[in-house]
């Protein structure tokens with residue numbers, strides 16, 4: 001990319017000038033919220049769902065985002081346009097803003113708003129063809145009554161510790177349990193099991209972020225006649241599932257073929273996973289806010 005434009009607190013600036021204060025509480029304390037969003041062929045996929053999650057997360061931690069959702073839509077569209085991106089990954093960050101060294105948010109007068117759009121770093125096709133291996137890690141998911149997973153906050157240390165463990169174990173992704181030992185999610189993906197014609201995924205209160213991709217898959221699966229249940233389950237259920245897959249904005253739908261050394265199903269991506277992935281890819285091209293649409297009055 002020749003020149004990269006980043007939206008920073010009301011202006012579009014060059015990547016080199018896109019810097020924030022060391023007193024920003026997003027940096028000092030992980031005090032803020034964010035979204036990872038994807039544009040497919042000029043459609044920002046399920047933007048409304050992402051914005052609702054962002055604004056609800058911000059409300060929950062008492063950050064007042066200084067733009068309406070419509071204004072934020074325009075900012076995202078404009079950031080993609082300025083960077084000539086049709087297929088891109090968008091990172092939208094809203095922090096508490098600049099304060100002092102104390103953690104008291106009362107000293108932060110204005111939230112910082114940052115939008116970064118980059119070309120996609122797509123996962124290698126071979127991972128989709130062969131599926132991935134995951135392993136249960138020792139680090140448990142934050143208890144949902146301590147830090148509710150519905151809040152997509154900048155505080156990702158829990159997930160980072162989990163990712164470090166997965167790296168050390170030499171596997172592509174982690175399986176994270178909650179404090180009671182029920183399966184929660186991956187480091188940045190939701191998990192689904194397939195048992196016969198039934199799909200299972202943990203409910204949010206177990207300790208899973210309610211992912212936009214997860215919800216899309218629940219919808220698609222329902223339309224295709226699969227029975228989907230939000231249910232608590234254990235590692236034993238994962239080991240004995242017919243198929244296991246993960247979902248997320250970056251990974252889309254990716255098969256898991258080995259968990260803690262146990263081969264899942266036939267040891268390759270199963271028919272239900274493949275079926276849902278192909279339906280998911282079909283709708284990503286049509287189900288979104290158009291970046292280059294005239295109706296958005298983008299200059």
Ligand code: PMP
Nearest residue numbers: 188189190209211212213248249
């Ligand atoms: N869980 C966690 C912890 C995540 O960070 C993400 C990525 N945002 C997901 C699940 C998947 O959510 P989505 O489908 O909205 O990207």
